[in-house]
Every structure is written in structure tokens, then in C-alpha cells.
Amino acid sequence: MFNAEVNRALNAAAALINTAEGSRSAKHTPDTLETVEGLASFLEAQEPELQWSASAADDDQLQKVRQLRSTLRRVWEAGPHATDELQLINELLEGVGTQLVRSAEAGEPEVVESPIPVSSQTHHVMTARFAAALSHLVVAQETRRLRICRGEDCDAAIVDLTRNRSKLFCDFGNCANRAHVRAYRARRAAQQRAEEAGSGRRPPAQRSKPSAAEKAEELSRPTSDSAVAAKEFRNRMRDELMETRQKKLEKEKDSKK
Ligand SMILES: [Zn+2]
Structure with missing residues (x-):
């Protein structure tokens, strides 16, 4: 949907959020980011283009990546146009620079913007990628693509990269x-x-x-206040989608008359 680097970072951000304990497709899943090994296997599982080295995982990085994970979850749950969302993304952006690099991706502009992390530490490198991708989304007014799965008993974070914003459910179950x-x-x-x-x-x-x-x-x-807010947001999104579908159907009907 966006450029390859943004897509990649957003998918990795959703994957990071989903390492937390929760319910995925009505199945309870444990926190998989509790140990250094857990962090290493998360880093290893991400797309190689991100160049996140699993060998850099240690206790300090683990704690910082866990903090980053909770910030991302809050961004996902904030919903579009929330001031909270901007503030959180600005915090992630702190100290992150921008450089111009020649793009190696086919079908993309020759030169693209790439974030410069605060340091070469893993959590800084990750933060820079996520912050750059999220700010891209904010500027393009596309943060509604950050969603929580609409499935019953499922709190998986998803990013909708479809052209028609049609992805509502996770791929866990x-x-x-x-x-x-x-x-x-x-x-x-x-x-x-x-x-x-x-x-x-x-x-x-x-x-x-x-x-x-x-x-x-x-x-x-939903049982907690934030869950209520998240659920309301999800319901609103669903209603919008249903309305659009309904209008389309009516239009089709009319044109057949
Ligand atoms: Zn789901």
C-alpha cells in the first residue's frame, strides 16, 4: 500500500504488539517476549531487509523493546485523530533523523527517505523504523489502517495494507x-x-x-474502559464499511432497474 519500507515496518510493529499476552482468535497466548531468547527469535523472524540482528539481544534491549511494544499498542488503540496518538508518535520520533537513500525496491522512486536512529542499539533502530512509518501514516491520514482484529475474543493488532481498507480480521485463526x-x-x-x-x-x-x-x-x-473505547472505535469502523457496502449494493440494484 505504501512504500516497501513503510509496509515492512508496520507489519513488524503489529507483530511486536502481538508478542504480548492476550487472546488471538479466541485462544489465550502467552507473552513471547519475556526472555532474551524470545527477543532474539522475534528479531530473527522479521523480514531480513529490516536488518535487525538477533545477536544484539540482551536484557537491556529486552526491557526497552518491551517498553516500545506498550507504546505501539497505545498508538494502535488510540484511533485516528487522537491527540494521544500524535504525542506518542512524536515521542518515538525524538532524536530520529532522516537521510536520503537510493531505493533498491522495484517500482519505487529512485531516492527515498530513510530514518537515522538515535544509536545503533536494537531498540533505537526499531524505534526509528516504526516512528518513520507511523509519521508517514499520520501525514497521509491513514492511521485508521492500524486496527485491532474485529474477531470475537481476539485482541490481535493488525495493519490493513489493502487498497480498499478491507482487512478487518487477523490471520491467527x-x-x-x-x-x-x-x-x-x-x-x-x-x-x-x-x-x-x-x-x-x-x-x-x-x-x-x-x-x-x-x-x-x-x-x-468489553470489560475495561480502554477496551470499551477500542470496541466503540471498531464498531464505528464496521458500520462505516457496512454503509459503504450497502450504498454500493443499492447503486447496483438501481442501475439494473
Ligand atoms: Zn483475530
């Missing part, structure tokens, strides 16, 4: 599939209720049990 099934069941339940109401028939006894939609609603109810 079957979040997208589960959401579709849930939405389908909720629609069915609503339809059934409407039919029953229409026929004037008394609903059967088991109707007093919560419907699938109600259960889904109950399950997706």
Missing part, C-alpha cells in the same frame, strides 16, 4: 469465519423472531433463552 457465522446466526434469529411476531403465534418456551444475537452481544461486551 479463523476470526473472519467465526464473525461471519455469528452474523449469519444473529440474522437468522432476528428473522425467526420477526416471522413469529408476524404470524401472531406465541413464541415457544425456549425463546426465553438468550438468542444467538444476544449471546454474541454478551460475549463481545
Whole structure:
């Protein structure tokens, strides 16, 4: 979506956030960044172009990368246009310089901007990459691409690099599939209720049990304030997307008339 360096840094940032303990696609996952070995394997797993050396991992770097991870999580959860977001990114940018380098990537401008880290320490090198990529996103007004998976019981950070901003779910499990099934069941339940109401028939006894939609609603109810805010933001994004889809469908219908 952006240039290769920005895409790479954003993917690595989401991957770093997802090393934290949490729920990925309804499965509890432990913190994988608790030891120096954990940091080394994270660094090793990133794209080689980032040139993050696993041999540089030590206790000091581990603590600093963990701090960086929590800052990134806050950026992801801040939502577009939050003053918090700008402040956090500005903090990351502190001391980071810019240089012009010849790009080795095909299909890109010959010369691109590249960040100069505060020092050659791993956490500084990582911070510079993330800060440069995030500021690119802010300037392009594209920070809404930083998302938390919409899947039920999933808090994975994702970055949507699709042209039409359509990526809503993570790749950890079957979040997208589960959401579709849930939405389908909720629609069915609503339809059934409407039919029953229409026929004037008394609903059967088991109707007093919560419907699938109600259960889904109950399950997706966030528990902390920040989770509430994040959930509201996600819901708003989903509504916007649904609205756009609906409008498109109506347009198509109209053109067929
Ligand atoms: Zn997910």
C-alpha cells in the first residue's frame, strides 16, 4: 500500500504488539517476549531487509523493546485523530533523523527517505523504523489502517495494507469465519423472531433463552474502559464499511432497474 519500507515496518510493529499476552482468535497466548531468547527469535523472524540482528539481544534491549511494544499498542488503540496518538508518535520520533537513500525496491522512486536512529542499539533502530512509518501514516491520514482484529475474543493488532481498507480480521485463526457465522446466526434469529411476531403465534418456551444475537452481544461486551473505547472505535469502523457496502449494493440494484 505504501512504500516497501513503510509496509515492512508496520507489519513488524503489529507483530511486536502481538508478542504480548492476550487472546488471538479466541485462544489465550502467552507473552513471547519475556526472555532474551524470545527477543532474539522475534528479531530473527522479521523480514531480513529490516536488518535487525538477533545477536544484539540482551536484557537491556529486552526491557526497552518491551517498553516500545506498550507504546505501539497505545498508538494502535488510540484511533485516528487522537491527540494521544500524535504525542506518542512524536515521542518515538525524538532524536530520529532522516537521510536520503537510493531505493533498491522495484517500482519505487529512485531516492527515498530513510530514518537515522538515535544509536545503533536494537531498540533505537526499531524505534526509528516504526516512528518513520507511523509519521508517514499520520501525514497521509491513514492511521485508521492500524486496527485491532474485529474477531470475537481476539485482541490481535493488525495493519490493513489493502487498497480498499478491507482487512478487518487477523490471520491467527479463523476470526473472519467465526464473525461471519455469528452474523449469519444473529440474522437468522432476528428473522425467526420477526416471522413469529408476524404470524401472531406465541413464541415457544425456549425463546426465553438468550438468542444467538444476544449471546454474541454478551460475549463481545468489553470489560475495561480502554477496551470499551477500542470496541466503540471498531464498531464505528464496521458500520462505516457496512454503509459503504450497502450504498454500493443499492447503486447496483438501481442501475439494473
Ligand atoms: Zn483475530
